[in-house]
Amino acid sequence: MPTSEPQNRQFRLAARPQGLPKPSDWSFVTTPVQPPGEGEVLVRVLYISLDPAMRGWMNEGKSYIRPVQLGAVMRALALGRVVRSQSPDFREGDIVTGALGVQDYATLPARELHAVPPGIAPLPVFLGVLGMPGITAYFGLMDVGRPVKGDTVVVSGASGAVGAVVGQIARIVGCRAVGIAGGPEKCRYLTEELGFDAAIDYRAEDVRAALKRHCPDGINIYFDNVGGDILDDCLALLALHARVVVCGAISQYNATGPIKGPSNYLSLLVNRARMEGMVVSDYMARAPEALRAMGQWLAEGRLKHREDIVDGLETFPETLLRLFSGENFGKLLLRVAPEA
Amino acid sequence: MPTSEPQNRQFRLAARPQGLPKPSDWSFVTTPVQPPGEGEVLVRVLYISLDPAMRGWMNEGKSYIRPVQLGAVMRALALGRVVRSQSPDFREGDIVTGALGVQDYATLPARELHAVPPGIAPLPVFLGVLGMPGITAYFGLMDVGRPVKGDTVVVSGASGAVGAVVGQIARIVGCRAVGIAGGPEKCRYLTEELGFDAAIDYRAEDVRAALKRHCPDGINIYFDNVGGDILDDCLALLALHARVVVCGAISQYNATGPIKGPSNYLSLLVNRARMEGMVVSDYMARAPEALRAMGQWLAEGRLKHREDIVDGLETFPETLLRLFSGENFGKLLLRVAPEA
Numbered sequence: 001m002p003t004s005e006p007q008n009r010q011f012r013l014a015a016r017p018q019g020l021p022k023p024s025d026w027s028f029v030t031t032p033v034q035p036p037g038e039g040e041v042l043v044r045v046l047y048i049s050l051d052p053a054m055r056g057w058m059n060e061g062k063s064y065i066r067p068v069q070l071g072a073v074m075r076a077l078a079l080g081r082v083v084r085s086q087s088p089d090f091r092e093g094d095i096v097t098g099a100l101g102v103q104d105y106a107t108l109p110a111r112e113l114h115a116v117p118p119g120i121a122p123l124p125v126f127l128g129v130l131g132m133p134g135i136t137a138y139f140g141l142m143d144v145g146r147p148v149k150g151d152t153v154v155v156s157g158a159s160g161a162v163g164a165v166v167g168q169i170a171r172i173v174g175c176r177a178v179g180i181a182g183g184p185e186k187c188r189y190l191t192e193e194l195g196f197d198a199a200i201d202y203r204a205e206d207v208r209a210a211l212k213r214h215c216p217d218g219i220n221i222y223f224d225n226v227g228g229d230i231l232d233d234c235l236a237l238l239a240l241h242a243r244v245v246v247c248g249a250i251s252q253y254n255a256t257g258p259i260k261g262p263s264n265y266l267s268l269l270v271n272r273a274r275m276e277g278m279v280v281s282d283y284m285a286r287a288p289e290a291l292r293a294m295g296q297w298l299a300e301g302r303l304k305h306r307e308d309i310v311d312g313l314e315t316f317p318e319t320l321l322r323l324f325s326g327e328n329f330g331k332l333l334l335r336v337a338p339e340a
Numbered sequence: 341m342p343t344s345e346p347q348n349r350q351f352r353l354a355a356r357p358q359g360l361p362k363p364s365d366w367s368f369v370t371t372p373v374q375p376p377g378e379g380e381v382l383v384r385v386l387y388i389s390l391d392p393a394m395r396g397w398m399n400e401g402k403s404y405i406r407p408v409q410l411g412a413v414m415r416a417l418a419l420g421r422v423v424r425s426q427s428p429d430f431r432e433g434d435i436v437t438g439a440l441g442v443q444d445y446a447t448l449p450a451r452e453l454h455a456v457p458p459g460i461a462p463l464p465v466f467l468g469v470l471g472m473p474g475i476t477a478y479f480g481l482m483d484v485g486r487p488v489k490g491d492t493v494v495v496s497g498a499s500g501a502v503g504a505v506v507g508q509i510a511r512i513v514g515c516r517a518v519g520i521a522g523g524p525e526k527c528r529y530l531t532e533e534l535g536f537d538a539a540i541d542y543r544a545e546d547v548r549a550a551l552k553r554h555c556p557d558g559i560n561i562y563f564d565n566v567g568g569d570i571l572d573d574c575l576a577l578l579a580l581h582a583r584v585v586v587c588g589a590i591s592q593y594n595a596t597g598p599i600k601g602p603s604n605y606l607s608l609l610v611n612r613a614r615m616e617g618m619v620v621s622d623y624m625a626r627a628p629e630a631l632r633a634m635g636q637w638l639a640e641g642r643l644k645h646r647e648d649i650v651d652g653l654e655t656f657p658e659t660l661l662r663l664f665s666g667e668n669f670g671k672l673l674l675r676v677a678p679e680a
Contacts, residue, residue, distance in 0.1 A: 269586045277606075
């Protein structure tokens, strides 16, 4: 902790984006660090998680969480180090996660922070497999998808932070995992490194034809991160009593017109199938259950992970866009400060 | 039973319709009545049930039931009187239901027939409340929708054979029932005769605005018989953990282009809601459970019904179209022969 208070750089939401967020949708400001009050903690942000859900938080209107207000610091999950604490729950040097925002320093109530236990895994993993994306994958698959041994599980956005975990858990619980991703490199990663049974390159292949080939008995669980045409392709191939987990729809988040609804939704009727949405925050009370299982699989080497780390808070506006262009490969993180 | 074998008139599927079925999609033929073989029963058809699902049976392609083959008698549920039996299970004069087809006489195995108990209700009711539409409504609402006392249940096609039962059961189990139907007469029927809490005339009102007014706390269960824009309107207003029962999509059955997918499906995510398809044939083993409950409600006068009966087998092609134009009001039946 330097003796003179450092400055805090923040990205604030300046305008509600139409389509892809533009540079002018942000303001990048420097303000004094806010000292922690009673019960509060000051955190130096180290890694910021960039997630597709952030695009939704920028829109006005009712959703599962209130929108980021215009002029407010952009909401983001992040990991940081406690630099000053006015709470008995945290000490200087502790590593914590929470909704720290897109900024260098966060000052917030201790109760909004989660302690990161030392020595279990590299810090970025606590924003990935052992963070929100991992918990999303775990409960989305296990609780909403309800896999049965032998099921064929298809996941889109399969090399992403959530999708990669979904496919690997599917394998661990005895299912076949088929991943859909963009480009040969990601597809190779799925089958050769993560152990997926098959991978479909949506940029190069006819997805419907490839699904037919890889899912000869139909799809028992489709874990949807993308929406759009791929959702329709999967709906067309559902097996009887299939489950479609609606986790996200990244292909539609920047739509300026109406969202593409799944034209094949009557497959739910034909196949007595279920399509159900999930939001990870509903599962926070049960997070330890997911973290225990995944911590063990990580330790056993059965759960692999990959991060895509970009340096510099100032790169936030363009780095965020990598999520929507499909450029990023692995859990996308901004490194804001060195770990030590 | 006349001594000389009567002739049998049949509607056979002559072509797979594009859009609304045309007269030329049918052939109307007269053939000798087929005498029943060992274990078979000859049935004089009295009432034929005309159901939206029939449109789907005319299409090629995988569905929950195999399509009607070109040249085959059109499939239809119907009620008739046994005129000759080669099975110990049925006697001459017994009233039965089954997939008798669009014809004057049906010859089929006794095991494909259900006996209608005498004296419980007028015969048409066994093709309505105490038949497939009633069983669909019961299990669709109770098993898939899972109503909780105080829920707001919205049903479309609300004056139809399924919808009217859904709304009335919803009321009986302690829910608010809001029906969507076409025209002031049907809407009045819903609120004044069936006891719905509110009715929305989709031909005269802005459905979304009316739903907002009648469902101030959102929709807990939407029982969908129509698809299209009304499905989107209901999705937009789901309450947390809502259930959407996909029972039918009559607005889309004659579409010649792609079906309109629900653009607001991400409301499932925002509201952690579930959209699930159902097919009544899955519940046939449990039919007695539904029939017991509904038989009692009928006897108590708590479940009302209305039939729309058209005379003459020969009117089948144009009478069927009344389902899709919204002209029919109540359970649509063809009367093929007098009851006695």
